[in-house]
Amino acid sequence: KSPKWAIAYKFKPEVKETKLLDVQYQVGRTGAITPVASLEPVYISGSTVSRCTLHNEEEIKRLDLHLGDTVKVIKSGEIIPKIIEVVTKLRQPDSIPISFAPFCPVCNGELYRGEDSPISYCTNTNCPAQIQRQLEHFCSRDAMDINGLGESLISRFIELGLIKCIQDIFALDYQSIAELDRLGAKSAQNLKAAVEESKTKNFDKVLFALGIRYVGDKTARTLASFFGNIDALLTADIETLKSVPDIGDIVANSVFSYMNNDNNKILIEDLRRIGLNFTFTSDQVSNALSSRTFLVTGTLPSLGRKEIEALVLKHGGKIVSSVSKNLDYLIVGDNAGSKLSKAQKLGSVNIINEADFIGMIEDN
DNA sequence: CCTCAGATTACGCAGGTTAA
DNA sequence: TTAACCTGCGTAATCTGAGG
Structure with a gap:
């Protein structure tokens, strides 16, 4: 080794x-x-x-x-x-040693650091920085994919009082947005289209967008497809959650406490009323790739990585995030980096290109 | 107890779009 | 034309949960 x-x-x-x-x-x-x-x-x-x-x-x-x-x-x-x-x-003899921030740098809230954790957390749930980051996460590409609403616009909207919480994203006044500096009618129109488009996102994306601790995109998909809809998740007990493959004690508890928090319940009901998708629709069209794992590296000739990843899921395959002995196929494009060399070293990974991959699914 | 993978947080660049 | 911003591509370090 x-x-x-x-x-x-x-x-x-x-x-x-x-x-x-x-x-x-x-x-x-x-x-x-x-x-x-x-x-x-x-x-x-x-x-x-x-x-x-x-x-x-x-x-x-x-x-x-x-x-x-x-x-x-x-x-x-x-x-x-x-x-x-x-x-x-x-080193200058009179230089000052760096001492870790005593309070949250944004809200001055108390920090909490667990017994055996090296990471300090701001304990203020209303911390503006946390809220901003949650909003950014919600709009991000792998979540609701609200094109155009990135870090800086969200920050401006918060400062202008246009957005305070997730619900506000769906009640923006596009006419006043069109009059803001460096924005215009075209920008406002694009933003409106992107916000509307997000309502068509499948339940797994919505669940990921909520930003539940320990629930990343893969776990969100696991939960969405297992439970099928938000009501099943809202009423699930810890034991049921733990029975889901890949869900253990900690994740089950995190999901359970999220689903049983009053503010989160209100958020979910508001979003449901706004028209977000809280029911999982399987988009699987075949089992051609079932029980096989895939990873993309480099730039592919015709498909984007998101497109390939969607195709893998559609045909029953699984996307993983790193090269290991559990990886079956590495789809390689131009400018592949360390993932390719790692896969070659392992020797057990099938290294294929975009055309090979298309060949694997084209009869389905 | 150990190994592996996921979650989280992070940085840089190229290139496209839009407003001014 | 330029500035500002976002997208979409690449990646690593660290911690920690899941499960054999």
């Missing part, structure tokens, strides 16, 4: 030194506080790096970061910036 670093460092990464200018704290959808380093921009392996995640409090301690420190930076896998260490001999 090869050690982990053999995959991570296929090429010896380029190491550059730069300065730590600041540490900012981001608040995620779940309230997780993530420290991010602001760096003096430095050119490494083909692009300029100016920010770098520090993951959590322990990582800051491990590196023993001080403000203004000179740090060594690499791009892991040629993509993701990482601080590997501090050049301590260049």
Whole structure:
């Protein structure tokens, strides 16, 4: 068995030194506080790096970061910036050690960090940052896919008081939006069309969009197809939830408490009234790919990845998110990266192209 | 207890669209 | 033409849940 670093460092990464200018704290959808380093921009392996995640409090301690420190930076896998260490001999003697944010950087709410968790969470459920991230998640491509309503527009709409909660997305006043700076009649019309389009999304996307803790896109689909509709989920007890394949104690409890929270019940009823889809419609047309797993890497000649992934599901196959011995087929396009080399190394994965894949399903 | 995969959070680039 | 923004492509690190 090869050690982990053999995959991570296929090429010896380029190491550059730069300065730590600041540490900012981001608040995620779940309230997780993530420290991010602001760096003096430095050119490494083909692009300029100016920010770098520090993951959590322990990582800051491990590196023993001080403000203004000179740090060594690499791009892991040629993509993701990482601080590997501090050049301590260049440290100013009076420099201040970085201490983790004592409160939520956005709402000043108390932070909570569990006994054996390295991650701190903002405990204020009304934290504006959390609400903004929840809205972004709801509109995002893999959820309701409301084209045009991204990070910056959501932030503007919140500031203008146009949006306070998910329901408000469906009650926007497009005439006043058309008069906003840098928007116009065309933008407003596009946005309206995108919001309407989202009402046709299948139940699994809606369930994912709600942003229930531990329920990502795959778990959402599992739950949607098992229960079939929201009422079955709303009334499911813990035991029933745990009986679903791939659902264990923690996820079952997370779903149960979401479904039994009064605010969430109101949200679901409002969205149902607005016309969102709370019943799962199977779009499966054949069993040609049943019990086989697929993954796409690179850019395919004619189909987008989302299209391929939809086709796999339609024919009864399963999409996985990483290369492992459980992967049956890797569909490879141009500019494939580390997934291809990992699959070749494993040897057990069938490596195919778009045409091969089409061939597998075309008689159905 | 161990292994694997999913969930979450993160960064960079190219390219398209739209308003100004 | 340009600025601003979004989309859609690529990726890693970390933690943690699920299940053998």
